[in-house]
Structures are given as C-alpha cells and as structure tokens.
Amino acid sequence: MSETSFTVEILPDRIKVRAKAGENLADILARAGIPLSLYCHERGICGKCAVRILSGALPFPAAQEAALIEGRGLGPDHRLACLYEVRGDVVLETLPGSRLERIAVIESGASPMAFIDPAVRKLPLVLEKPSLYSPTAIADSLRAALRSPRLILPLGALSKLGGSPALAPARPIIAVLYDDVEVLDIESEEGGGEIFGLAVDLGTSTVAAELVDLRTGKVVDRTAAVNAQNAYGADVVSRITFAFENPDNLRRLKHAAVQLINDMAGTMSRRSGVARHRIYDAVVAGNTAMNHILCGVAVDSLALAPFHAVFSALPALPASEIGLALHPQARVYCAPNIKSFVGGDITAGLVASEFTAQPGTSLYIDLGTNGEIVLKKGRDFVTTSTAAGPAFEGMNISCGMLAIAGAIHRAGWDNGFKFGTIDDLPPQGVCGTGLVDILATAVARGLLGRDGRIVGPEKRLRLTDRLALTQQDVRDVQLAVAAVRSGVRLLLREFRISVADLDRVVVAGAFGSSLDIANAVSLGLLPNLPEGKTVFIGNASLAGARLMLLARPARAAAEDLAARISHISLATRPDFQDEFIRGLEFAPYPEEQP
Amino acid sequence: MSETSFTVEILPDRIKVRAKAGENLADILARAGIPLSLYCHERGICGKCAVRILSGALPFPAAQEAALIEGRGLGPDHRLACLYEVRGDVVLETLPGSRLERIAVIESGASPMAFIDPAVRKLPLVLEKPSLYSPTAIADSLRAALRSPRLILPLGALSKLGGSPALAPARPIIAVLYDDVEVLDIESEEGGGEIFGLAVDLGTSTVAAELVDLRTGKVVDRTAAVNAQNAYGADVVSRITFAFENPDNLRRLKHAAVQLINDMAGTMSRRSGVARHRIYDAVVAGNTAMNHILCGVAVDSLALAPFHAVFSALPALPASEIGLALHPQARVYCAPNIKSFVGGDITAGLVASEFTAQPGTSLYIDLGTNGEIVLKKGRDFVTTSTAAGPAFEGMNISCGMLAIAGAIHRAGWDNGFKFGTIDDLPPQGVCGTGLVDILATAVARGLLGRDGRIVGPEKRLRLTDRLALTQQDVRDVQLAVAAVRSGVRLLLREFRISVADLDRVVVAGAFGSSLDIANAVSLGLLPNLPEGKTVFIGNASLAGARLMLLARPARAAAEDLAARISHISLATRPDFQDEFIRGLEFAPYPEEQP
Ligand code: FES
Ligand code: FES
Structure with a gap:
C-alpha cells in the first residue's frame, strides 16, 4: 500500500474507502456513493456540506468556514467537506441535512429517483465593506464573495447592488444564482429562501x-x-x-x-x-x-x-x-x-421514465395527439410519430373529456357497463383510459364487432342515461389504434425484432390515471407482453418537465438523447399503408414477426 | 536544417519565413507580420484569405473552397490561406484585398494605427437543402454551415430561419455574427453587406x-x-x-x-x-x-x-x-x-492614444469636467480625478460655448485681441482652448494678474462688442487649472518623479480642435516639457469608442488596463489642500520636485 493513500470511514453507513493524499472529502464521499448537497458548488460559502470529523486531522478553519459551522450550530469538530483535504486516515459522520436528496420522478409505474439539483440556488452573503482605500466596484466584491470571477450580472441585479438596501453595512444579501454563473437577482434577507x-x-x-x-x-x-x-x-x-x-x-x-x-x-x-x-x-x-x-x-x-x-x-x-x-x-x-419531428414532450417523458438508462430492448409509446413511439435496442434509438389524433385525450369524441374529475376512466361489465370515475364523481364524460376499457368490454360482450361496427340497430353504445358512444367515436379510436400499432410494428421491423424480444413497454399519456393493460392489448393498441412488463406511467411529459426543473443533469441527458435518436418518417415508408389497414381491427397484435 | 521545415516566400514583399510541416499558411503570414483579413475566423467560408500560390503544392480544393475562389473570379492557382497546410517550399502572393487593414485612430497628435477587427461580421451562406430523410433542424444546418457548434441563436434569428424567405431552396442568406458566437440576424441578400x-x-x-x-x-x-x-x-x-x-x-x-x-x-x-x-x-x-x-x-x-x-x-x-x-x-x-472612480471615457482615451504601449514615463490628462489624470511609469499606472469643473467645456462661463462652429478656439494679440473661430464663422462665444489662449494672452499683456484678478475698473476682459469674460469666469478657470495641476503634482509625488522625468504628456479633451501648449504651460495648466513632448489629441474618448467599435482587442485592452490601474483619492491625501492653494496662480509649474 502506498504511503500517500489513506482510509476514510463514513458513518453512520460504516463504508470505508481509500483516498489519495490531498483528495477532497466531498469528492471522496461522492465516489463512495454518498454525494453531499454541494449547494454552493464547493465554493465553501453555503456550509451545507459540513461533516463531523470523529477521528483525523482538524486543521484550523478559515474565518468564513468557522462562521458557517458556527452559524449552523455545529461544534468545533465539524468541517466543510468541500474544503477538507485528506492528509491521513479519517473517520467522519455525515449530518442528516448534508446528503444530496433524491426524489421520485413518477408516482405510478416506473419510479426512478433523481438527485435534487435545480438550476436556481440562493446564497446568503455579506459583501466586503467598501472603503475609500479599496475602490473595488461592488460587482467585483460580489464576484469575490461568490468566488466566481466569471459571474454574469444582468443590469437588473446590478441595479439592486447599487441601490441603498444592498449598501447597508454588513447587511446580508441573498444572491439568486442561475446555473451557477448568472445572478438573477439580489434579494434582502426578508425575501427568505423560497425558490x-x-x-x-x-x-x-x-x-x-x-x-x-x-x-x-x-x-x-x-x-x-x-x-x-x-x-x-x-x-x-x-x-x-x-x-x-x-x-x-x-x-x-x-x-x-x-x-x-x-x-x-x-x-x-x-x-x-x-x-x-x-x-x-x-x-x-x-x-x-x-x-x-x-x-x-x-x-x-x-x-x-x-x-x-x-x-x-x-x-x-x-x-x-x-x-x-x-x-x-x-x-x-x-x-x-x-x-x-418528435417534440420535447417525448424527450421529457423519456428522461422521466429513465428509458435510456434501462438495459435491453424497450418500447416507449406516448398516447398523445401524435402517438409518438420510441424503440430502444441496446444503445440504439429509433423514433417515429403517428397521426393518432386526439381521441385518447377525449377530443373529437362526442362524450369525450379530459382525464379530470368526473371522467369515466375505468369500465367493466356486471349485467351492463360499470364505471369508475375520477374522484368518484357522477360520470360527466369519458377520458382515454375509459374509452379503452369500454371498447374492449364492448368487443368482448359482442356489442362491437372486431371491425369496429356497432352491433344492433341503434348504432350507439349506450353508457348511461346521458352518455353514449357513436359509430363515429368508435371509428376515431379505431384509426388511432391502427396508427399506433402500425408505427410500433414498423419500428420493430426497422430493428428486425419481434414483440417477444421486447423487455419492456412504457406507456405514457395524460389520458387517465391508470390504464388497463389487458384491455389495451385486446384492442391491439399495445403489444402483448408477459405480465408486469408493460407499465403505464401517466403524464410523463409533465414528470419530465418537473425532473428537468429539479435536476439539471436531466436537461443534458435530454439534449444528448435528442441528438442521438434516429427518426423514421412513416410517410416515406412504402409498407406503412398496408400495415395501417391491417391494424384497423380490434384484435391483439398478430403473432408473426413484423 | 530539419527535414520538416520549409521556406515560405511572400510576394510582393519578398519576405521569406521558415515554416514547420503542416503549419497553416494564415498563421505563417501573421507570424511574418503580414496578417490576412481572416474575416470568417479561419472557417473557410468567407474566401477573404485567398492567396495565389506561385510555386508549391496545389492540393485539390474541396467543393466549398473551389466555389469561393471561383466566386471571387480567381484562377485555379489560388487557395484559401486558412485551409492551406504547408508540406513543402511555397512562394505565394497576397491579393490586394486580402490583407488585414489598418486605420488611424486619432487624426491629430499621436496617430496609432489599429487593425480593423469589428465585433459584427456578415457571412453569406447557402444552407444545406432539407429533406425528409435528413431531419436536421434548420438551426443545426446553420451551425454546420458556419462551422460553429456552439453558435448562439436568439429567438429573433431563429424566427427568421423559420420564415419563408429563408426556406427558398438554394437562396443565399446572410448571417450577421456578433463576436463570432452569436447570430444577431438572418438577412436576405437584398440587405447587402452594410455594417x-x-x-x-x-x-x-x-x-x-x-x-x-x-x-x-x-x-x-x-x-x-x-x-x-x-x-x-x-x-x-x-x-x-x-x-x-x-x-x-x-x-x-x-x-x-x-x-x-x-x-x-x-x-x-x-x-x-x-x-x-x-x-x-x-x-x-x-x-x-x-x-x-x-x-x-x-x-x-x-x-x-x-x-x-x-x-x-x-x-x-x-x-x-x-x-x-x-x-x-x-x-x-x-x-x-x-x-x-475613473470612468470609461478615460479608458477609451487611454487605448486610443496607445498610452499603455508607449515606453517610459507618460502623463495623460483629460481636461473634461472631472479632470482625470493618469501617470504611467514603466508597467505601473496610477490615476486620480480632480474636480476641475466644466469650465474647459465652456460651461459656467458667461460667454462660454462648446467647441463647435463659431466658437473662439484660438486667440492672440495684435493691437488688441485677435481671434480664430471654428469654421471661421463670426465669434459666438469662447470654447476651452480659446479660454486658455485668452487668459494666457491677458496675463502676458498685463490685463490679468497672476493671482487671477482682472486689472482695471471694468472687472471684465472685453473680447468683442458682444463678448467679454467676467471676474467670475476667470475664477472658474483658475480653480480648474489649480485642480489639474495639484492632481498632476500629487501623482508625480506618488511615483517619486519630477516633471523632468516625463517622456511625454498627452492632453485629451473635447474643448477645442487644437490647444496652444505654450499658453497652457504659461498658465500652469500643463507641465513644461521640451518642444514636441506634449501632444493634444482632442476628443480621445470618442476616438477610443470608435477604436473599440472597430477593433475588438481594444476592448480587452481597456478591461485589462481598468483592472490594473491603481487609484489615488485626492480627498484622502492630507497634502492636497496645500498643493491646491499653491496652484491658484497663473504661472508655470514650480521647478522643485513635487
Ligand atoms: S458545498 Fe457549499 S460549503 Fe461546501
Ligand atoms: S478566413 Fe475566411 S475563408 Fe479563410
């Protein structure tokens, strides 16, 4: 073992790692899988990375480090991990609030966790007191305090710096930082830390x-x-x-x-x-x-x-x-x-579902107006969009509605249709998942032919006293299903694989709070995978937007993904029409390789 | 001589330089003191760096290089210097329009020359024709055409790219680039190249x-x-x-x-x-x-x-x-x-006068409202500002005026005052340089005491039928002169040097088209240097602004200078009052070391 290598033990986890002389404690912890909240990006000015040194050197802290530790009510055996260089064996304990927090991105279905790392941060600061003898411009004092020589200061922030409140001696100001380099605003303490x-x-x-x-x-x-x-x-x-x-x-x-x-x-x-x-x-x-x-x-x-x-x-x-x-x-x-051709709503959904991170072969289907589909095989991605139309979002359907309170979102059969509604309100219309359940039930009960024709003279699927689906409504859903299915089959063909090769299908869309996978399979909307391999994750676009809000790396991941995916235009594929017409049947996917 | 070293001869200058294998011809020319106008920053898309290869390899040009050369009506023995790598001895000839141009910054006095290198450039481009099979976003096609992956595209420019005129096939567009990284606008050819x-x-x-x-x-x-x-x-x-x-x-x-x-x-x-x-x-x-x-x-x-x-x-x-x-x-x-304390008007003037580039010890005096003074000794700079007041700009003087048409800007004596006016119009008032001449003449003729008191009962210096200077006017100038002189003397004292150590005095100000140095010296406004060592450069702030407009390096130079100069606040100097009162005399600088 080399002389310049030491052991760092991390409590309460009792994890031990080797560290090189001079290595930074914050980096060692991150390497050990215990990343701290490096809120100020290791500038030593936020104090959030404090740890307790149980054994090991306790070098004399600089004035600011001491003030930050004291300000958090911590004892003299605490140090800022981002400033601590290892020079011998160390045993340390992390503090409850010091670790980087993880949050769940999607509530239903897949539930990846993400570290909170928003673009906006607030750092309280006390600027160096100006004097006639050190004629530093106030903006440069702020750069020094934030340890950011390259800080971008828009005029609005500059004006706040030049205004009287910011000039009160030794009064803390709060710098609102964007992406670590730009000051969005200068606030007084009263503003609080809300972000x-x-x-x-x-x-x-x-x-x-x-x-x-x-x-x-x-x-x-x-x-x-x-x-x-x-x-x-x-x-x-x-x-x-x-x-x-x-x-x-x-x-x-x-x-x-x-x-x-x-x-x-x-x-x-x-x-x-x-x-x-x-x-x-x-x-x-x-x-x-x-x-x-x-x-x-x-x-x-x-x-x-x-x-x-x-x-x-x-x-x-x-x-x-x-x-x-x-x-x-x-x-x-x-x-x-x-x-x-494929929008930011889809990249957002893909990062939210951690689609890229999963191993194997996966299919992502967004049942929005455009019916976008992404197929991943190893590190290769291909995507297409289909003209599914807004049927699943309840649009163009005579009794359709958004997946909001009062919408029929589940349906079954018990001597007639039985419905579940969002928030258990009296049914006011049908949302996308409700449509899937109703049509699958109607086909199973013989009220609807596999060809989409409504059985009986009334030419309507009566749901309640006030609600019914017309033949036109059914046709709209039928076209949407065929569009999605033919898109899926063409992508599978592109990678020369069949449904059986799929490890996972992720279905996204804002058309209900849950989707009955079996019904969607029986209508031919989704391929038939073994139990549990198809998940419905709801409005993944919104979850992805939230993720990009909370964790900047998700933005980079989305940009990287967007640059890498290849795209197939269905309009340029001669085999699309045939596939589409074959898909116009309410029946499970055909067995043969696409 | 190493095998991988070649000779490059540049005509018509007949300059020969050695070049390493693979070295870029544009770089070699710059090193030889013959910089080319690398208008597109060596991206090979502007064609302005074309040279004629009289002897040496003529590698087959890529399509774009060939098109640019042809577009300029040049023969097949021409190549773009920024793309040409030396692989053997070369004899080349530069074209008349290919060299980087120099312009004079200041017309009078010091006349440094600067290379034209503005922040704004226009580059004509033809974007790759879009197709269904290459679904590149138009912005990315532009990045590729400009060879700038990091190009910044504001929404305004993006919108122009998405508008119909830019979409016309094979129609050239003009990208207006700022500082090489940001697209200010997308223009059609009709807009022309005006910048x-x-x-x-x-x-x-x-x-x-x-x-x-x-x-x-x-x-x-x-x-x-x-x-x-x-x-x-x-x-x-x-x-x-x-x-x-x-x-x-x-x-x-x-x-x-x-x-x-x-x-x-x-x-x-x-x-x-x-x-x-x-x-x-x-x-x-x-x-x-x-x-x-x-x-x-x-x-x-x-x-x-x-x-x-x-x-x-x-x-x-x-x-x-x-x-x-x-x-x-x-x-x-x-x-x-x-x-x-010292403003951008002064840094502008300093870069315009190439104050920093000069060897030795120099003094820069701006006779504006604040009377800023900069002293340079070797690589050290110190500055101060004095409350000279706006007298030299014709303000607060009863018959004062700006240095514009009709202003008395020169004065002498020939059986009474004799005046020169700007544009030779009838005198309408007195500008700063006129004031200097008038007061110096008045002192010499005994019309004005060295203490500033107007001789005779009238208490006025009558100039023309309609124009006269009052006692108050004289006092204003007197205070301004004393402020500048005491500032100069304190700066000299700071560097422990005397007037005799000065190699050069540069006087700037918008207060006239020329300044009679001898008169300014006799009033005690300027130190007494040997003939030709004091120059008046007029409105150097404006010249500096023009220079920063035309040559980006001047901005960096000004920022560097601003960061390096140290500043003396006269208010904090106990010796200032004494110096100021001693300066309240219309007489040359005292001889003793300050
Ligand atoms: S990360 Fe902010 S003090 Fe260490
Ligand atoms: S510098 Fe533009 S083509 Fe060479």
Whole structure:
C-alpha cells in the first residue's frame, strides 16, 4: 500500500474507502456513493456540506468556514467537506441535512429517483465593506464573495447592488444564482429562501402544470386546462397552417399559450400562497410545433414540405422574453426536440421514465395527439410519430373529456357497463383510459364487432342515461389504434425484432390515471407482453418537465438523447399503408414477426 | 536544417519565413507580420484569405473552397490561406484585398494605427437543402454551415430561419455574427453587406457621436450636442443626488441620455442615408456616473460615501435593453470604468492614444469636467480625478460655448485681441482652448494678474462688442487649472518623479480642435516639457469608442488596463489642500520636485 493513500470511514453507513493524499472529502464521499448537497458548488460559502470529523486531522478553519459551522450550530469538530483535504486516515459522520436528496420522478409505474439539483440556488452573503482605500466596484466584491470571477450580472441585479438596501453595512444579501454563473437577482434577507419552479406539459389538446418547491422537490400544486389554442384549430396541422397564413396569427397562437400558462401559474400561486415572483425557473415540454409557437418562432418550415423544425434544443431563455409573468428575471427551458419531428414532450417523458438508462430492448409509446413511439435496442434509438389524433385525450369524441374529475376512466361489465370515475364523481364524460376499457368490454360482450361496427340497430353504445358512444367515436379510436400499432410494428421491423424480444413497454399519456393493460392489448393498441412488463406511467411529459426543473443533469441527458435518436418518417415508408389497414381491427397484435 | 521545415516566400514583399510541416499558411503570414483579413475566423467560408500560390503544392480544393475562389473570379492557382497546410517550399502572393487593414485612430497628435477587427461580421451562406430523410433542424444546418457548434441563436434569428424567405431552396442568406458566437440576424441578400456602428462619447456636459462604417473604418458622419441631462443638474454630483432622490429620477436621467443618443443617431442616419437598422453595434465611453445612469443602474452607491461604483466592466448588452433604437438585435458596449472612480471615457482615451504601449514615463490628462489624470511609469499606472469643473467645456462661463462652429478656439494679440473661430464663422462665444489662449494672452499683456484678478475698473476682459469674460469666469478657470495641476503634482509625488522625468504628456479633451501648449504651460495648466513632448489629441474618448467599435482587442485592452490601474483619492491625501492653494496662480509649474 502506498504511503500517500489513506482510509476514510463514513458513518453512520460504516463504508470505508481509500483516498489519495490531498483528495477532497466531498469528492471522496461522492465516489463512495454518498454525494453531499454541494449547494454552493464547493465554493465553501453555503456550509451545507459540513461533516463531523470523529477521528483525523482538524486543521484550523478559515474565518468564513468557522462562521458557517458556527452559524449552523455545529461544534468545533465539524468541517466543510468541500474544503477538507485528506492528509491521513479519517473517520467522519455525515449530518442528516448534508446528503444530496433524491426524489421520485413518477408516482405510478416506473419510479426512478433523481438527485435534487435545480438550476436556481440562493446564497446568503455579506459583501466586503467598501472603503475609500479599496475602490473595488461592488460587482467585483460580489464576484469575490461568490468566488466566481466569471459571474454574469444582468443590469437588473446590478441595479439592486447599487441601490441603498444592498449598501447597508454588513447587511446580508441573498444572491439568486442561475446555473451557477448568472445572478438573477439580489434579494434582502426578508425575501427568505423560497425558490419555486413551474413545470408545464404544453400539449396540443391539454395543458398541465405543476408548481414545484425547488428546495424539496415537492409538488405544491397542479392544474390542467384545455389548450386555449384550440380556438385556432383542434390539431397541430391546422394551427401550423393558421400561423403560416400571417405573422399576426403566429402571435395570436403564442399569446393564447402564454396567457394560459400565466393564468395557470396565477391560479396555483393564489391557491398555494406562493408569490409569482418566487417562481424563478420554468420548464416547458411540448411538441415541436407547440414549443416553436410558444417561443414565437415562425413555423413556415413546419408548414411546408419537407417539414423541418427550426431548432431542436434551446438554451434557457428569459421568461420575460417568452412573456411568462414569473420572477422578472426567471428563466424558461424548453425540453429539446428530437430532430425535426418528435417534440420535447417525448424527450421529457423519456428522461422521466429513465428509458435510456434501462438495459435491453424497450418500447416507449406516448398516447398523445401524435402517438409518438420510441424503440430502444441496446444503445440504439429509433423514433417515429403517428397521426393518432386526439381521441385518447377525449377530443373529437362526442362524450369525450379530459382525464379530470368526473371522467369515466375505468369500465367493466356486471349485467351492463360499470364505471369508475375520477374522484368518484357522477360520470360527466369519458377520458382515454375509459374509452379503452369500454371498447374492449364492448368487443368482448359482442356489442362491437372486431371491425369496429356497432352491433344492433341503434348504432350507439349506450353508457348511461346521458352518455353514449357513436359509430363515429368508435371509428376515431379505431384509426388511432391502427396508427399506433402500425408505427410500433414498423419500428420493430426497422430493428428486425419481434414483440417477444421486447423487455419492456412504457406507456405514457395524460389520458387517465391508470390504464388497463389487458384491455389495451385486446384492442391491439399495445403489444402483448408477459405480465408486469408493460407499465403505464401517466403524464410523463409533465414528470419530465418537473425532473428537468429539479435536476439539471436531466436537461443534458435530454439534449444528448435528442441528438442521438434516429427518426423514421412513416410517410416515406412504402409498407406503412398496408400495415395501417391491417391494424384497423380490434384484435391483439398478430403473432408473426413484423 | 530539419527535414520538416520549409521556406515560405511572400510576394510582393519578398519576405521569406521558415515554416514547420503542416503549419497553416494564415498563421505563417501573421507570424511574418503580414496578417490576412481572416474575416470568417479561419472557417473557410468567407474566401477573404485567398492567396495565389506561385510555386508549391496545389492540393485539390474541396467543393466549398473551389466555389469561393471561383466566386471571387480567381484562377485555379489560388487557395484559401486558412485551409492551406504547408508540406513543402511555397512562394505565394497576397491579393490586394486580402490583407488585414489598418486605420488611424486619432487624426491629430499621436496617430496609432489599429487593425480593423469589428465585433459584427456578415457571412453569406447557402444552407444545406432539407429533406425528409435528413431531419436536421434548420438551426443545426446553420451551425454546420458556419462551422460553429456552439453558435448562439436568439429567438429573433431563429424566427427568421423559420420564415419563408429563408426556406427558398438554394437562396443565399446572410448571417450577421456578433463576436463570432452569436447570430444577431438572418438577412436576405437584398440587405447587402452594410455594417455600421455608433461611437458615443457620453460626456457630462456634451455628447459627441460618430457613425462608423465597420467594413472600412471610415467615419461617415459625426455630431455633438449639449447633454440633455443638464436639465437635471449641470455636474455629475448634482445628477447623482437627483437620481438618488427617487428611482423615477434615475429613469428620467437615463431617458434623457438615451433619447439624445437616439436623436443623434437619427440625425446622422438621415444625413448619411444609412438606415438605422444597419447600425449593429455601439460603444459608449462615459464617466462612471454616466454609464451607470445610461444602463439604468442605481447610483446610490455613488451618492453615499465611500462612493463606490456598482460595476467596472460590462459585457456587450442588447442595445434594446438600454433603449437605443438601432438594429433590433444591436449590441452596446460600455467602455470599462477604472475601479470606482475613473470612468470609461478615460479608458477609451487611454487605448486610443496607445498610452499603455508607449515606453517610459507618460502623463495623460483629460481636461473634461472631472479632470482625470493618469501617470504611467514603466508597467505601473496610477490615476486620480480632480474636480476641475466644466469650465474647459465652456460651461459656467458667461460667454462660454462648446467647441463647435463659431466658437473662439484660438486667440492672440495684435493691437488688441485677435481671434480664430471654428469654421471661421463670426465669434459666438469662447470654447476651452480659446479660454486658455485668452487668459494666457491677458496675463502676458498685463490685463490679468497672476493671482487671477482682472486689472482695471471694468472687472471684465472685453473680447468683442458682444463678448467679454467676467471676474467670475476667470475664477472658474483658475480653480480648474489649480485642480489639474495639484492632481498632476500629487501623482508625480506618488511615483517619486519630477516633471523632468516625463517622456511625454498627452492632453485629451473635447474643448477645442487644437490647444496652444505654450499658453497652457504659461498658465500652469500643463507641465513644461521640451518642444514636441506634449501632444493634444482632442476628443480621445470618442476616438477610443470608435477604436473599440472597430477593433475588438481594444476592448480587452481597456478591461485589462481598468483592472490594473491603481487609484489615488485626492480627498484622502492630507497634502492636497496645500498643493491646491499653491496652484491658484497663473504661472508655470514650480521647478522643485513635487
Ligand atoms: S458545498 Fe457549499 S460549503 Fe461546501
Ligand atoms: S478566413 Fe475566411 S475563408 Fe479563410
């Protein structure tokens, strides 16, 4: 054993690791699988990485380190791990609040955990007292205090620094840092440490949003609404066409989305008591057209063949540039698009479900308006989008509705249809998962032919006194099922594999709180996998937006994924039509290799 | 001689240099003192670095290189220097337009030359034709065409990329690049290659501006006006106090400056026929308070002891954030302040006069409202500012005026005062250099005592039928002279040197088109140096702003200088009062060591 190697024992875990002389304790802990909350990024100014040194050297702390330890009410045997260099064997104990926290990303189905690492952080500071003899500009004093020579200081923050409150001697100020390099704001202590974020799933048909506490990862409130852009066209294509007509139309669409998100943020702010200016960051997951329109970027290129996106990934933008009324310096990040055709809603869902991290062969199906499908085999990814239409989101269905309170979301048979509704309210309509259950039950009971024809003279599937499905409703679902199935089969064909080769199917979508997999299989919507291998994860786009809000590495992962996936355009595939027509049957996937 | 070393001969200069195998021809030329205009930064997409290979290898050019060479009407013996790797002896000839151009920075006095290297460049491009089979987002096609994976694309530029004109197949677009990394705009060919910049000297009393062609370095138009902020206080202190009173006042001051600069830009645009949206970049040189106010940054810290600046250097900001109505995506750069006390007007003047580059011991005096002085000895710099007041700018003087048409700017004696006026118009008032001449002449003729008292009962120095200087006017100049002289002497004392040790004195200021050095020496305004060692360079702040507009390295030089200079506060020097009172005499500097 070399002389310059030591043992570090970590309590209470009793984990022992070897460390090189001079190695940083924070790095050693991370290597040992016990990452600390390096809140200030190892600048030695937040004090959150303090540990107790039970045995080992206790070098004399610098004034700031001592003050931080004392400020947390800790004893003289504590040190900041980010400043501690190992020079001998050490036994240490981590403190309850010191470890990096993990949060669950998705509540149902797959439940990956993520470390909380938001882009926005607040650091309390006391600036060096200015004097005539050290004519440092205040901004440079702040750079010194934050140990960030390259700090970006927008004019708003500079003005706060030059204003009287910040000049009161020895008064702590709070620097609101974005992505470690930019100061969003300078606040006084009264402002407190509150940091909230807004996660938005900007769907073509429906918009869902969450207000998230960026310190704890807790969802403070959530809300959903029909996309106000519906007034200008029910589907993506009609909205793109509308925007293409003239620039004012683009502005109208953008304004409708911005206004809706602002209203939703306002509602959640009111209900939760969280001031809007405490929302410093937002992540929006939407399909390619949605995020282009939200950013006010002309979509002519999406209107004209060969239908190219203008951008795939964007840096975080000032929310004010988009028009979002949050903190005046808040940022907004759009989940990246996969090349031109598959949107940020899908990359968000993929990172939320940890699709990339799983071994083996997996299929991801998002049952939204576009029916996007991603197939992963080892390290290779291929994706396509299908024109499933908004049937699963309850749109275009005579008694369809969003998956909100009062929606029929489960159905079975007991001498007639039996329904479960969201929040157990009297049934007001049918949401996507309810449709799947109803149609599968109707086929099983002989009320509906496998060809989609409603049996009997009434040509309606009567559900309750007030609710019924028409032949047209059934046809809409039938087309959607066929679109998804043919997309899945073409992707499998691309990788020369069959359903039996799939290790896992992940189904995402905002169309219900749970999906009866067996019913979806019997209709031919999903391939038939052994029990437990198909999971429904609900609105993964929203979960992904929340994840990108809470953990910056998820953004990089999404961008990396977006850059790597290859894309198949169904329109260019001669075998698609045939596959599609064969899929127009309410029956399980055919057995043969696709 | 090693095998891997070759000879490169450059015609028409007949310069021969050695080059290593694989070395880039553009680098070799720069090393030989013949830098080429590497307009696209050696990306091989502008074609401006083409040279003729008279002897040596002519490797087969890639399609784009061949197209660029052909596009310039050059023969097959031409290659792009930035792509040419030396693999044997080469004889080459540079083309007339290929060399990096130099421009004179200051017309009078010192005349350093600078290479033109503006922050804004226009690069014509043809984007790869999109297809269904290569679903690259248009922004990524642009990144590929510009060979800049890290390209920053603001939403405005993205929207242009998504708009129909940019989508027309094989139609060239023009990318307007800022600082090599950010796309300010996407233009169509019709826009042409025009690139203009705005240089502004934002003085406390007067504002001067130039419209500059960033391709040629030519000043297209210039204009000057009284600072509209005068309505809120004639000097810096009264304006800071006004702004400190309430935030609306700060906004008023900011608005006055922004409005004035916009008006000046509008005037020059009208007169020259240069559209305002062809102005992509601006540099503003102003003192600390002026640039804080222009940026809307609270100046409370400049109002309260110990009078600290909020910032010293700022990155280039969107002009729209400041409120300047130029190209919608134009940038504005503020010349950096030296610590808290000496402004960007001085750093601008220092880089314009190449003060730092000169060997030996030099003194820089800016005769503006604050009378800033910089002393350089070897690599050490020290600076101070004196409360000279605006007398030299014609302010507070009963018949004072700016150094504009009709101002008396020279005076002598021939049986009475004899005057020269700017543009030879009938005299309408006296500018700063005129004041110096008049007072020096009056002292020499016995009309004015060395103590500043006007001789004779009238207590006025009658100049013309309509113009005269009052006793109060003389006192104002006297105080200004004493402030500057005591500042100079204290700086000399700081470095323990005397006037005789000075190699050079550079006098800057917007107070006349030329300064009679002998008269200034006789009044005690300037130290007495041998003939030719004192130069007057006029409005060096404006020249410096122009230089930073035309040559980016000047910005880095100014920031470096600002960070390095040490500062003396006269207020903290116990010996200042004594020096000041001794300076209240219209007489040459005392001989003794200060
Ligand atoms: S990480 Fe903040 S003090 Fe160590
Ligand atoms: S520098 Fe532009 S092509 Fe060589």
